[in-house]
Amino acid sequence: xxxxxxxxxxxxxxxxxxxxxxxxxxxxxxxxxxxxxxxxxxxxxxxxxxxxxxxxxxxxxxxxxxxxxxxxxxxxxxxxxxxxxxxxxxxxxxxxxxxxxxxxxxxxxxxxxxxxxxxxxxxxxxxxxxxxxxxxxxxxxxxxxxxxxxxxxxxxxxxxxxxxxxxxxxxxxxxxxxxxxxxxxxxx
Numbered sequence: 001x002x003x004x005x006x007x008x009x010x011x012x013x014x015x016x017x018x019x020x021x022x023x024x025x026x027x028x029x030x031x032x033x034x035x036x037x038x039x040x041x042x043x044x045x046x047x048x049x050x051x052x053x054x055x056x057x058x059x060x061x062x063x064x065x066x067x068x069x070x071x072x073x074x075x076x077x078x079x080x081x082x083x084x085x086x087x088x089x090x091x092x093x094x095x096x097x098x099x100x101x102x103x104x105x106x107x108x109x110x111x112x113x114x115x116x117x118x119x120x121x122x123x124x125x126x127x128x129x130x131x132x133x134x135x136x137x138x139x140x141x142x143x144x145x146x147x148x149x150x151x152x153x154x155x156x157x158x159x160x161x162x163x164x165x166x167x168x169x170x171x172x173x174x175x176x177x178x179x180x181x182x183x184x185x186x187x188x
Contacts, residue, residue, distance in 0.1 A: 015064075028105070029104065053078075
């Protein structure tokens with residue numbers, strides 16, 4: 001059994017972590033195997049988050065004064081929380097994938113940017129593109145016009161050279177022996 005000082009340290013640590021995060025997803029884990037739990041923890045960690053099985057009273061006390069306070073009030077049953085200060089989409093995708101593979105793992109609710117969200121909204125969040133995917137799409141869209149401009153600018157000298165070459169072949173510049181262009185005819 002943990003000593004009172006250890007419990008207080010756990011409470012303080014969780015409270016500090018919850019104060020820093022933007023996303024918390026509350027779930028139940030009852031009946032999950034050790035193998036599935038290990039897989040879940042690794043997936044959450046790979047998404048830049050943390051996963052903890054919490055006692056209801058600890059979670060409620062740690063949530064006081066944090067954005068997750070309303071989410072962690074009046075908990076019942078077995079609960080676990082996954083949270084991140086990074087990309088909420090990546091966390092939701094990781095948890096949704098685990099929930100599909102492990103029926104014992106089920107969502108209860110969540111909080112993103114201080115707003116409590118439903119199970120359906122967690123699913124919608126998981127279907128969004130991740131932050132990195134969105135950034136790469138924006139960079140592609142920003143880069144494409146610049147590439148087209150560069151290609152057009154590079155084509156100007158080549159096109160000019162081809163035009164001059166064709167004009168010479170067609171005799172458009174005359175055949176003056178001194179290299180001077182012929183004088184234009186006087187307008188009448």
